[in-house]
Amino acid sequence: MFVVRGGQPLRGTVAVSGAKNAALPIMAAALALDGPTTLRNVPELADVTTLGQVLQSLGVQCERLPGGVLTLAVDDDQPCLADYELVRRMRASVCVLGPLLGRRKRACVSLPGGCNIGHRPIDLHLKGLRALGAEITVERGYVFAKADRLIGTEIYLGGSFGSTVTGTCNVMTAACFAEGTTTIAAAACEPEVVDLGHFLNRAGAKISGLGTPVLHIKGVERLHGVEHTVIPDRIEAATLMVASAITGGELRITNVCRPHLAAVTDTLRSIGVSIEGSGTTLRVAGHQPLRPCDITALPYPGIPTDVQAQLMALLTQADGISVVNDKVFPDRFLHIPELCRLGANVRREGASGIIAGGRPLSGACVMASDLRASAALLLAALAADGDSVIRRIYHLDRGYERLERKLNVLGADIHRVTDTPENMPQSLLLSADEECEPTVDSTDSPPPPKFLTRARQHAE
Ligand code: EPU
Numbered sequence: 001m002f003v004v005r006g007g008q009p010l011r012g013t014v015a016v017s018g019a020k021n022a023a024l025p026i027m028a029a030a031l032a033l034d035g036p037t038t039l040r041n042v043p044e045l046a047d048v049t050t051l052g053q054v055l056q057s058l059g060v061q062c063e064r065l066p067g068g069v070l071t072l073a074v075d076d077d078q079p080c081l082a083d084y085e086l087v088r089r090m091r092a093s094v095c096v097l098g099p100l101l102g103r104r105k106r107a108c109v110s111l112p113g114g115c116n117i118g119h120r121p122i123d124l125h126l127k128g129l130r131a132l133g134a135e136i137t138v139e140r141g142y143v144f145a146k147a148d149r150l151i152g153t154e155i156y157l158g159g160s161f162g163s164t165v166t167g168t169c170n171v172m173t174a175a176c177f178a179e180g181t182t183t184i185a186a187a188a189c190e191p192e193v194v195d196l197g198h199f200l201n202r203a204g205a206k207i208s209g210l211g212t213p214v215l216h217i218k219g220v221e222r223l224h225g226v227e228h229t230v231i232p233d234r235i236e237a238a239t240l241m242v243a244s245a246i247t248g249g250e251l252r253i254t255n256v257c258r259p260h261l262a263a264v265t266d267t268l269r270s271i272g273v274s275i276e277g278s279g280t281t282l283r284v285a286g287h288q289p290l291r292p293c294d295i296t297a298l299p300y301p302g303i304p305t306d307v308q309a310q311l312m313a314l315l316t317q318a319d320g321i322s323v324v325n326d327k328v329f330p331d332r333f334l335h336i337p338e339l340c341r342l343g344a345n346v347r348r349e350g351a352s353g354i355i356a357g358g359r360p361l362s363g364a365c366v367m368a369s370d371l372r373a374s375a376a377l378l379l380a381a382l383a384a385d386g387d388s389v390i391r392r393i394y395h396l397d398r399g400y401e402r403l404e405r406k407l408n409v410l411g412a413d414i415h416r417v418t419d420t421p422e423n424m425p426q427s428l429l430l431s432a433d434e435e436c437e438p439t440v441d442s443t444d445s446p447p448p449p450k451f452l453t454r455a456r457q458h459a460e
Contacts, residue, residue, distance in 0.1 A: 001391045002404060003425055005413040006363060006384035009286070010249035012410045016237045016256050017043040017401040018068060018230035021092075021306075022192040025169040026199045026230065027051050028095035030072040031060050032103035032173060033203050035225020042070040042230055043401040046394070050090045054082055058096060073225075077104060084110035084141060090398070091115060091166075094122060097143065098170030101134055102177035103223075106146040111138065116370040117305075118331030124157055124164045128171030131155045132178050150178035152219055158186030161328055162299040163213065168193050175217040176205040184215040190300040191231055191260045199228045234260040236400060237282070238307040239375050241265075243407065245273040245286035246314050246383045251410065253282045263303045267295055267311065271318055292320035292357055298327050309335045309376035312353055316344035317383060319358035325351055334369035335376045341366050342380050342388065363388040365428055371399040378403070382412055387425035 018041035028051065030037040042048060048070070052062040059076030080100055087093040087110040100107035111122070126136050126143065132155075134147040152175065157167060168188040173196070175182035187193070189211055197210040203226040206218035237256045244251040245268060258265070258277045265275050268284070272291045276283045292315060297305040305328035315322040316339060326332050330351035339346050341364045345356040363386030368374030374396040381388035393416070396403060404414040417423040 001389055001417060001419040001423070002378065002381075002393050003415045003417055003423065004363075004378065004381040004388045004390065006361070006382050006386065006388060008382070008411045008413060009247045010243055010251055010382070010407065010410040010412060013252040013254060014240055014406050014410060015254045016232045016240065017041070019043075019192055019195070019233040019235075020045055020047055020399050021165070021190075021235070022195040023048060023230045024051055024092040025095045025166060025173075025192065025196045026228065027055060027062075027070070027072060029099050029169075029173050029196060029200060031055060031058055031074060031096065032099035032177070033074070033223045033225055036071060036073040037225055038227040039070045039072070040227070040229040041068050041232070043068070043233065045401055046398045047090050047092060050086065051093060051095075054086045054093045054096060057081070057083065057086060058100070080104055080106045080108055082107075082109040087111075088113050091120065094125065095166055095169055097125060097145065098129065098173040101129060101145050101147060102150065102174040105148060107143070109143045109145075111141050111143060116334055116373075118329045122167065124159050125167040125170045128155050128157055128167060128184070129174055132171070132174055132182065134174075150174060150219070152178040152180030152182040152217070154183045154185070156185045161330075163188040165190050165193060168215075169196050172197065172207065172215060172217060173200065176200055176207070176220060176223065178217070178219040180219060182217040182219070184217070185213065187213050187215045188299065189213060191234065191257070195231045199226065202226045202228060231260070232257050232280075234264075235304060235306045235372070236403075237261055238264040238304070239310050239379070239400070239403075240406075241268055241273070241275070241282065241284045242307075242310045242314050242379055243382065243410075244284040245271070245290070246317060246379050248286040248288055249410070250283070250285040253284060254280060256280055256282050258282065263301055264307055267293060267303055271314065290314070290318035290357075292318045292322040292355070294323040296325040296327055297329075305329050305332060306372050308332060309372045310379055312336075312346065312355060313339060313376040313380040313383075315355045316346065316357050316359070316361065316380065322355040322357055324353040324355065327351070332370075335373035338366040338369070338373070338377055339380055342377070342384050344380070360385060362386055363425075363427065365389040365391070368392040368395045371395045375400065375403070378407075378414070382407070387427045389424065389428060391419060
């Protein structure tokens with residue numbers, strides 16, 4: 001668990017690591033290459049290790065070298081089974097489906113199972129692969145896919161919640177091996193999909209339209225080994241931007257791709273955060289008072305759902321009513337009750353969180369429910385008065401490289417300790433005979449009638 005002492009403005013320079021969500025599908029695609037792959041700027045994360053294990057079980061040798069380098073080389077192209085025991089630990093393991101089917105012509109991949117951020121079907125992945133000619137059945141919790149040949153075709157990949165990121169990755173990679181040309185309409189435009197496309201093109205694929213909703217893919221016989229540098233992690237960058245804003249600090253954030261952060265930058269500016277950018281660097285300064293804001297998480301280039309929780313944490317400190325909607329994962333709100341434990345006034349209404357902001361946060365014990373929720377709780381704890389404890393930080397380790405070390409260099413006070421009663425800060429231990437007096441004023445002014453009306457309108 002983390003023990004966090006809040007209240008320190010963060011100052012200094014911090015470098016963003018490589019993007020988890022770009023590295024994972026690229027690693028998976030390496031199993032379809034005839035020749036070694038060298039990846040640079042690969043973050044050291046639990047998810048990268050887990051996918052390395054999945055790939056090893058599929059005959060790919062993975063070796064991590066110093067300086068963010070990962071090499072991958074296929075030494076056995078026969079295995080086709082991605083087992084439940086590995087896949088259940090990380091949904092992104094499903095990214096091996098397209099590369100396996102494309103290159104090895106068959107795949108048996110476990111369905112990933114439940115997820116704390118909401119229902120996450122893979123029907124669109126399967127629809128796209130079937131359209132290419134694969135025979136697919138789902139039995140005993142596994143997807144069985146086979147195709148002696150894949151044939152290029154026109155595929156519409158949009159769903160009720162927009163495009164699918166890893167679904168586009170799977171279908172695009174399989175289509176590289178299809179005869180003729182494939183057109184994918186309603187493809188995801190996320191920079192991570194574009195990075196995978198660049199990686200595949202460098203390996204000999206013929207993909208055009210990357211970054212737009214319409215992709216054209218001319219099939220090829222083989223893809224060859226390649227070297228590639230993974231793009232910077234826009235979600236980590238956004239998390240650091242919010243860290244500066246919520247603590248009233250000033251950070252210079254390096255190794256960013258500023259165009260990937262356009263929606264986050266615009267939103268933070270409208271909240272009152274000052275942001276200047278040049279080249280691959282951003283300077284972000286938090287000023288009080290912050291302004292409330294209504295935001296909606298959307299597919300790229302909108303505000304990423306992966307930053308929704310962190311922005312909500314920030315809006316708890318903006319004086320007034322904010323509304324946060326998530327159109328990508330409408331159930332991704334498990335952080336709300338935990339933010340409330342830190343003293344925030346947030347309530348959920350359907351696919352929205354309604355924040356009555358401006359109340360100071362105060363330290364408490366909270367529980368992380370998923371990766372981005374854990375980042376949001378850490379940010380809130382940095383802004384809170386007193387000590388906080390964040391449990392289940394293994395979620396954070398899945399997707400942020402050494403985040404607490406990076407933040408501590410900037411002035412944060414975060415300790416990683418084992419979850420035992422002795423490690424609990426004194427200030428959070430209440431004894432049964434303690435006087436039941438709050439240390440902070442917790443009186444809520446009742447929300448004005450306008451608040452509810454407006455919130456309900458937004459929820460609809
Ligand atoms: N969806 C379907 N059917 C499908 C696939 C998706 O209905 O076959 C729905 C989902 O339920 C969701 C929406 O479409 O409502 C978007 O899901 P998408 O498939 O795009 O998500 P994903 O590919 O499973 C990736 C990231 C997530 C990120 C989402 C959205 C990786 C490894 N994961 O997931 O990242 O939130 O795109 O941008 O790339 C994270 O890093 O914390 C994380 C959850």
